[in-house]
Amino acid sequence: MKSRTAALIGSVGLVLGSAVAVTTTAEAHSVGIHDNCTNFNKKFPHGVGTRAARDRTSGTPVTSFKRSNDIYWAAERHNGDLDRDNDRIACEKA
Structure with missing residues (x-):
C-alpha cells in the first residue's frame, strides 16, 4: 500500500511541476x-x-x-x- 501511495504522490508532483513550468514560461514572455x-x-x-x-x-x-x-x-x-x-x-x- 505504501508503494501505491508513493506512486500517487509522485504522479501528483509531476502534474503540479508541469503546471508550474507552463506558468513560468508564460511569465517569461518578452x-x-x-x-x-x-x-x-x-x-x-x-x-x-x-x-x-x-x-x-x-x-x-x-x-x-x-x-x-x-x-x-x-x-x-x-x-x-x-x-x-x-x-x-x-x-x-x-
Whole structure:
C-alpha cells in the first residue's frame, strides 16, 4: 500500500511541476512585435493591411502601408487591438 501511495504522490508532483513550468514560461514572455502598435511600427512604419484594404479616415488616407494578407491576419490573431477602426489595416500611420 505504501508503494501505491508513493506512486500517487509522485504522479501528483509531476502534474503540479508541469503546471508550474507552463506558468513560468508564460511569465517569461518578452514584449513582442504584435503586443502593441509601437513595436509593430518599428518593423512596419506605416502599418500592414490586407491587399484590398482602404484607410478609413476623415483626413488624408494612409496608402503607404505594407500590403500582406498573411502578416495582417497573423497580427490580428495575436492581438485584435492592432486594428481598432476595423479597416483591415493594423497600426496605420502616415
